[in-house]
Amino acid sequence: MVAGIALGVIVAVPNAALAAAALRGSARCGPLSILAGVLVVGWIVVEVAFIREFSFFQPFYAALGLSQVWWGWRIGRSDTRT
Numbered sequence: 001m002v003a004g005i006a007l008g009v010i011v012a013v014p015n016a017a018l019a020a021a022a023l024r025g026s027a028r029c030g031p032l033s034i035l036a037g038v039l040v041v042g043w044i045v046v047e048v049a050f051i052r053e054f055s056f057f058q059p060f061y062a063a064l065g066l067s068q069v070w071w072g073w074r075i076g077r078s079d080t081r082t
Contacts (some may be wrong), residue, residue, distance in 0.1 A: 033072025
């Protein structure tokens with residue numbers, strides 16, 4: 001149960017905040033995307049370290065987290081140029 005709550009707090013809440021910011025067209029989308037992506041990748045790293053079981057979903061979601069970081073960085077760069 002603790003792992004489920006931690007997953008919700010560490011992964012779901014930041015991604016929900018990112019979605020809400022994106023719907024509002026907020027300038028915070030870039031930094032929120034980076035934060036959410038780093039937390040997803042961190043979650044996967046901790047999960048692998050503690051559970052020591054591997055599945056297709058771990059590298060898949062780690063790649064999604066890294067893409068969130070990349071897109072957040074790109075959004076942040078485009079906001080500073082305008």
